[in-house]
Amino acid sequence: MPSKGIQCYSYIGVEGCQVEFCVPGNTVSKNELHTFGNDHLEIDKKFIHGHFNFTGTFSFKVTQNGNQLVFESIEVNVVTGNLEGGNLKSMANQTSIITNEVIVTYGFYDAGTGAADLPNRDQVWVTVTPNHSAWMARLAPPGSPQASKPFSKLFLPAAHDIGMNTMQSADALLQGSCLVDVLTHVNPVFAKIAGMMTHDAVLAIAPNIIRGLAITQKDTLASILSIGARYFEFRPAYLHNAIRPDHPIPDELYFSHSAIPGMQYDEFLHDTVEFLMQNPDEIVVVQLRWDGVPGECARPNDEDLAKYLDNALAPTNGDIVAGGLDDMLHSTIAGLRDQHKRLVLFVNSDSFSTYTDEGNATLDGDSIIAELDALSPEKQAGKPFTNIQCQATATNIPQVVAYSVLAANASSSCLLATKPMCDSKTLPWIQQNAGRLDGDQLVVVMNDFFDGATADVCVEWSRKRLE
Template sequence: MPSKGVSIYSYISVNGYEVEFTVPAASILNTAADNFAPKHLEIDSSNIPGLHVVGRFQWTVLFHGEVIASAYNHINSLTGKLSGGTMTATVDFAPIVTHNAIITYGFYAAGPGDVGLPNRHQCYVTICSKDNIRWMGAIAPPGSPAAQKPFSRFVLAAPHDNGMNSMTTCDAFFTAANMDIVSDIKEHLPCLRFFQHLPDHLLLRRLPNIVYGVAITQKKEIPLMLHLGARYFEFRPAKLLPIIRKVSSLPDKYYFQHSCIPGLAFDEFLSQQAAFLDENPTEFVVVHIRWDGVVSKCERPSQQVIESMLDEACGQATQRPLRWGGRECFSQSIDELRQSGSRLICIINAEKYDSWTAEAYATLTPEPILERFESMNTKGQEGTDLTILQCQATSQSIKEVLVYSVLSAHAATSCLTSTKAHLDSQTLPWIRTNALDRLQADKTIVVMNDFIDGATTDTSIELSRRRLA
């Protein structure tokens, strides 16, 4: 009988929680023992009563047997398409905060499996502790032996392209977009060469879908990322492309830039970091200013401007003095930094030992990424400040994948979400098992991921605990 598959994945690190996944006539109950274990369910038409072909897929989070949260989609067993539900748009996958946990989740609506994309819908749910908000203070309390060790012993979770966490800024210029914008952006956005077969007026109409598929890698606000436990943020500040500034009503200031696609404003980003640090005196944040891929027409801030903005952000702290420091902070002890108030560490174009290469990460499978992890070693860390392990693929750089995802666009079909659960179930266990043995230099290690979640942040916390023991 016709059916549509759903691949499921969960991660749980808070006692008493379970996740139940259900479809007509079948269910799977996951506990912490099932972390990182992919499983499968089928929306089978033979299990749907009467002549109906639409079945309900649902996940439910339970705490000691009591229902805490749930979400669902109605799925057509013949076509595989969604026909309603609460997970039909990625933008709506808002984290759920309970009295003791943070629940994050995602859903990818799969097509028939064209161009190597999954032919099964993908769904993941992660549950981590609310205590992650102060994890640095928990594993290296002030005055403890752990806090006498250098800051570089921390392993930090990083939201990949953290400033691309909503379409708000983009929408502000899409509403005023015209043919001039298309003509100008085509010069600067490499992925648009994949759509040369589309006339400009159709490309203009598709531009929001293209941007969504290429650039929106997060869906949480910065304060929630910090609450989950993220502590490393790469930021690419630059002003708007002149044509965007000309046609939009956006303020003339510095924004996170994905090539020339604007995201979160830099001043807002810094204010949110400072507010978090002011409220949480044991915590630190590393901000790494870079301009990888930012087009030259987008004006970059000078070092003097950056330092002035950092001073202004730190000056907003009201509960205790907050200062920012540079790469010298990595070698100082955790306690020294806390005592001086230097808890916002900002580095600019620092040397890093990075797993990412364009060739390896243009993938829909974990194997090339794991091969990159396997190739890394302690010697490679020499002469660098940071070691970066990137878990997310850049499948949008595969022409056929991006074109298919855009032209068959649905609110839950971004190619960036198609690989999330499958890759995490392979990359995060590898990092937990192997990273500290392979990478033994006294350097800060960063675990980076799209759609930052509890499984990723818990991985960094666990490795930090081991390095500081």
Template sequence: MPSKGVQAFTYIGVPNVSIELSVPKQSITRRDQGFWSGSLEVESRNIDSFFNKKGRFTFKVFHHGKQITEQWIDVNAITGNASGGTMESIADTPSIFHHDFIISYGLYEAGPGHEPLPNQHQCYITVTRNYSKWVTNLAPPGSEEEKKPFHRLVLPSAHDVGMNSMESSAALLRKVGGAAVATLLKRTDNTFCRVVDKLSGYPIELIAPNIIYSLSITQKDSLESMLRIGARYFEFRPARLHNSIRSRGALPDKLYFMHSAIPGMGYDTFLQGVIKFLRANRDEIIVVQLRWDGVPSDCAHPSSEEKKQYIENAIRDHAGGEINVGNLDDMKHRTIAELRRDKKRLLMLDSVNTLSTYTDDGNATINGQSIVDAFPRVLDDRGAQRRAGFVLIQCQATATNIQKALLHSIKDAGVTTSVLLATKGVCDHKTLPWCRDNVVDKCELGKTVVLMNDWLDGATVDVAAGLSRRRLAK
């Protein structure tokens, strides 16, 4: 009988929590802390209706037996499609903040399944403690831990923080149309260009919004939520709109986060959000690195004076005299206590050399194994670690570099079919346990370590905070 599978990935990081997963006539309950993955099958024979072969996949989170949330989507056992419910769109799956813990989750719709993409729908769920003040809690003011160097910390990071919504791209589409956006992608993204050549006659401009969703959106929570989940390091690529559309008035003429030539969050909005969070959490410290990887020259990069002006305006207008800006030297040589004393709780870096685990080939994966294989090859080079400004461990897959996967993602583009989301659960369940078990031994104690991920979640932060605790104890 026809059926469709749902592969679930869970992480529980707090006691007295359970996650119940169910499809018609099958359910699984997870109570143990840590990582778990398993499959459920929506079987047409288990659906009573003769004509309607949709079965509901549901997950519920309980705390001390009390239900905290229920999320669901209907899965057609015959066609494989998933629709309706609370997880029909990436934008409809924000993290849930409940007292002392956070629930992060997401769903990838596999549809009928196309090689090399997963054949089963993918759902990830993490339940972890509230990490809004995790640096404060690990190194409280006046504690011995606070006297340790800041570089002992392992900082969780939201990869491509500025691509967390369609707000800027939607405004662009309304003004210049999908054809213009498709043209921008063809001009600036070689992988996309090669795939588009294989889609001769396909109306790319008609599905431009879904293409952007599938290829560029890497986060789904607001900046405030990412900070509350626990992100403490961000890379931001500020640049102006592409020259071909800059004068057309689609968006204000200012600096935006750029994913290739696709604009995301405004740089001023980002700085304001970070400073607002720091004022509300007076012992937290955040690192921001500016860089321009992959941003085409037709998207004007800011001058040194313009970069200086943006940060000075943000501090003047929003810091209230409570925050000073630090730099790489502060990150490398100051203790946590010294940074707090001098109010240097926003450390701004600019194109600092890093030792990164990322490679185009290694991160171009569906199952994450090549990412894990690259970790020891990169990190075993202690000389390279010492020469670098800091160590950047990138857990996210870049499946958009797999031409066949990208082709299917574009043809079937939709708000739950992101090729980037397809890899989230399976990669995290390999990369994060490896980091948990190896980073303390593999990474220099005298270098800050960053743990970066798409779709920032509690498991990434829980692992980073645990590593920080162990490094502070040395």
């Protein structure tokens, strides 16, 4: 009988919590702590009532001490594989559930037939972890021995391409053809897809192309900070000079993914500072860089950057001031707090990164693991910090993006497909092997669609390194 497979990934970091995955005729329950679950379920016609009914429901439920925190479901046609209803159809509906004690992050990928080597099973991941809004305060309370340790002992969770959590700016530009025309010239993958169809057809599906290429986060910055992220890389630039003179959107600095504008820089700084004001013992690190930003997207000068930063810090009345790379590398946690340098911001640091174009252009994460296996203190030596990049860049594989776009719905981004498959390998590797790294060098762990498991693994390594 026809069926549709669903691969279910889970991680639980809170006692008393359970994740339950359910399809007609089968239920899998997970409650092991700090364990990465990977379970296969099938929505099978033989368990679906009705001779002419081919639609079965997949659901997951999260409980804490028997009390339901989250319930999500999706109806799947086992013949076509199409989604027919439910609240997992859109990435926009897959935002994290945040309580004072627990955060549930989750995501869903709507798989096709396995074309372009993408999975033919739907993919779902669920993490249940503590609310990490104040994890630095918990691990290194003011006055504690841990607070007197160097800040560089920490493992910082990081959200990759933090500014690409929204289509708002891109959607505004897509009211005309300006962004499509620019991307056709500056982005090889976009150009390859555009070359398959007429200009009008490209305009019609441009939002799907951009969403598949560029959207790497699905939560607000405030939520991502609560989940536990403490390091960000931001690429602030103005609109491409073929677009900027027409002022289709405010003439401000935006996060730039190629020539695609994302979050406004002033919004990023405002929300970060607001979080720091609400959490007076936390420290956030921001690196500004411009790799991959076309030269036609004007970069801010020093005066621009100072103005944006001053405006963001003004409401703190001196309670928060900006630190720099030297502060991060040579100060203790207590020292940064005492000097109010809880927003550490610097430009273009030559950190050691595990990312390579070849290694991260993967669908299953194996080549990323090969890069991690090669990590050693010798490779880290001489660098200010190490950046472990867990995210796959399947968007560098044109046929994968082409299929994802042409078969697009709101849950078919190839980045949603690779996210749980890679995490199920990279995060256990870090959990088990990060002790081989230089224990005195700051480590960043970066990921797409930032989740609780990434944060939890980093927080635990921070705890160990502060002992």
